[in-house]
Amino acid sequence: MENKEKLLNAALSLFDEKGYQGVGIQEICNAVGVSKPTMYHYFGSKLGLLDSIFKTNLTEDIKYLEREASYNGDFVNSIQKLTFALSECTSKNPVLYHLLFSYILSSKKNEDSEVAQKYLNKIYEITLNLFIKSKEQNGNMNNRESQFTYSYLAVVVDYLNRHGMDENKEQGLYGLLHQFQFGINS
Amino acid sequence: MENKEKLLNAALSLFDEKGYQGVGIQEICNAVGVSKPTMYHYFGSKLGLLDSIFKTNLTEDIKYLEREASYNGDFVNSIQKLTFALSECTSKNPVLYHLLFSYILSSKKNEDSEVAQKYLNKIYEITLNLFIKSKEQNGNMNNRESQFTYSYLAVVVDYLNRHGMDENKEQGLYGLLHQFQFGINS
C-alpha cells in the first residue's frame, strides 16, 4: 500500500477515534511513518485530507445507494432495498460510516462539519426521493415525506451505528422496518 | 450575573458552536472578559468546565424527567408525558440540549465524550425504565424494550434537535408519537 492510501486509512481511524479537531497532522504522519510535507503533497490541507477520505470511500457507495433506492412501484420493497444497501455499506466500512454519521446531530459551524454535511445530504436526498416518488403513486403521506425521511434515517442510522459489524444485523433490520411501518403495537 | 455564570454561558455557546475541542480556554475567557486563572479558580480544568455546564443545567431536568416518565399504568399516557417533558426541557435550554445530543452518535474516546455520555445515559435509563415497567404489566414487547428505547430516543431527539425553539413543536410531536405507535401506514 502506498503512502497516500496509508495516510487515508490512518487519518480515518484517528478522526473516528478522537474527532477531527482532536487529531494533529503530526500524529497522523507518525502513525504512517512519513513526514508532514508528504501529507501536504497529496491532500493540500488537513481539510483536504478529510474530504478525500469521504470522497474516495463514498463516491461508489452513493451511486449504489441511488440505484437501490429507486422506487420500483412497491414502497415496502424499495425501502427494504435501501435499508439493506445501507447495511451492506456500513458493514464493508464501519469506521467510515461511524465517522460520517457522527456529524448528523452536530451541525457545528466547523469546516469539518461542513464537509461531512455535504455527503450526508446526498444520503438524505436519496432517501427523501424514495418517499416522494412513493407518494406520487400512493398519495397518502400528507406532505410528511420530509419528517418520514428524518425519522427513518434517525432510526436506521442509530441502529447501524450501534451494531457496527454484528452478524445478525439483518434480522434486527427486518424488525426495525416492520416497526417503522406498523409501529411498536404489533 | 457573576463571572462564574458568565463563563458557563459563554462556554456553552462556544462549545455548541465549534465543538469542545475547537474552543480554547483563552477564547472563552476573552468572550467574558476575565483571565484564565479566574476560570481555573472556579472549574479546575477545561473538562471541569464542561462537566459543570451539564451538571448545573441538567440536574433538575433529570429529576423532572424521572418524575414525568414514571409508569402510571397507561403506556401511551406515560410516553406522552415523557415526550412533552423532553420537549419542554429543550425549549428552555435549546443550546444545552443541542450540545448534549450531539454526543449521541459520536462515542469517541475523548474525555469530553465520556462526560457527555454520563448524562446521556441517565436520559436513556429513564426512557428504558418506562418501557420495562410498561412491559411488566403488559408483557408484549418480546424483550425488545432496549431497541424500542433506542428508536424512540433517536426519533424524538432528532426531531427536537431539528425544531429547536419552533412554536408548533407540540403538534409535530403528536404526529411523531402516533407514528411510533402505529407506523407510517396510518
Place this chain on the structure above:
DNA sequence: AAAACAATATACCAGTCGGTATATTACTTG
C-alpha cells in the same frame, strides 16, 4: 543528456494549546 516533475525529508515559522507560579486586592473570620 537536459529539463521537468513527483515524492520525500529536515528544519523551521508564528500562533495557540491547557495549565500555573506569583502577586494583588478585597472581604471575612478569629
Place this chain on the structure above:
DNA sequence: CAAGTAATATACCGACTGGTATATTGTTTT
C-alpha cells in the same frame, strides 16, 4: 487589628498547532 481566604490579573511554561521554505532524490519527458 491580624490572619486567612476568595477572586482576580500579569506573565510565563513547554508542548503542540497547521503549514511552509528549502533541499534531495529518483523518475519521466523532451
